[in-house]
Amino acid sequence: MTDPQPRSEKPSRTSEPAMIEAIGLCKFYGAFAAVNDVSFRVNKGELVAFLGPNGAGKSTTMKLLTGYLSPSAGVARVAGHDMATDRLAGSEKLGYLPENGPLYPDMTPHSLLEFFADARGLTGSKKKERIETVIDLCILSSVVYKPISKLSKGFRQRVGMAQALLHEPDVLIMDEPTAGLDPNQIAEVRRTLRRISEEKTILLSTHILQEVEAIASRVVMINEGRLVYDGSVKNLDADGQGLDAAFHRLTRASVAET
Numbered sequence: 001m002t003d004p005q006p007r008s009e010k011p012s013r014t015s016e017p018a019m020i021e022a023i024g025l026c027k028f029y030g031a032f033a034a035v036n037d038v039s040f041r042v043n044k045g046e047l048v049a050f051l052g053p054n055g056a057g058k059s060t061t062m063k064l065l066t067g068y069l070s071p072s073a074g075v076a077r078v079a080g081h082d083m084a085t086d087r088l089a090g091s092e093k094l095g096y097l098p099e100n101g102p103l104y105p106d107m108t109p110h111s112l113l114e115f116f117a118d119a120r121g122l123t124g125s126k127k128k129e130r131i132e133t134v135i136d137l138c139i140l141s142s143v144v145y146k147p148i149s150k151l152s153k154g155f156r157q158r159v160g161m162a163q164a165l166l167h168e169p170d171v172l173i174m175d176e177p178t179a180g181l182d183p184n185q186i187a188e189v190r191r192t193l194r195r196i197s198e199e200k201t202i203l204l205s206t207h208i209l210q211e212v213e214a215i216a217s218r219v220v221m222i223n224e225g226r227l228v229y230d231g232s233v234k235n236l237d238a239d240g241q242g243l244d245a246a247f248h249r250l251t252r253a254s255v256a257e258t
Ligand SMILES: Nc1ncnc2c1ncn2[C@@H]1O[C@H](COP(=O)(O)OP(=O)(O)OP(=O)(O)O)[C@@H](O)[C@H]1O
Pocket: 029, 034, 052, 053, 054, 055, 056, 057, 058, 059, 060, 061
């Protein structure tokens, strides 16, 4: 089988420590491999886009990295902590925005943030200050006392982001933070991401290739559970045909071989 991986360019921050590491990660459901021997790292300060078609295994990989699922084989590390054996320590450094945003639709953004602040052990003035900071950062002040169930998808995503940022994590893993948003909301989420990416290490999955060009420094791509690209955005489009064409080529490779 030919190797469709043009891993031709080194990430720009190779000297920085790895904050997210997937090492030979596998997740099997019966005989089906949702994630198959996936290895990559995200170094401190990088914003890496995680791409792949529907069903490629992005959410499963992210759940393995966050310790939400345990791997069938391999190791997931966040800030050096093995998420299978040292999840609590890793979780202190990690903010996670799951695919469908925050739960608890009957709560308001404020009560949800209070709930998570309590769960994170934040108290007193620190708790108040962190809640105010993430409300400002994610531009939530106009909806802070409305039930989450009544908020637009864009605001719900931002509530999820605020929750993920509450404990000042160094690392963010975000599963499709712009899914289902209109162009204005996407622009707003992008601005928020740019603001926070100055200080954080971020892995985010997306289907939107323009998103990648707009915000990411590097791309990791999977297809049918396997890594098919790990390199710069620039190199992904080395032949000048555009990112759509590159995505198509890389994610059709294994289909063509079967
Ligand atoms: N609990 C499960 N049991 C069996 N199969 C599963 C389970 N969870 C996921 N899968 C399968 O694993 C594969 C990868 O799913 P995953 O949700 O990780 O893909 P994805 O890349 O995030 O897709 P999308 O872009 O549509 O969200 C899919 O074929 C999915 O049906």
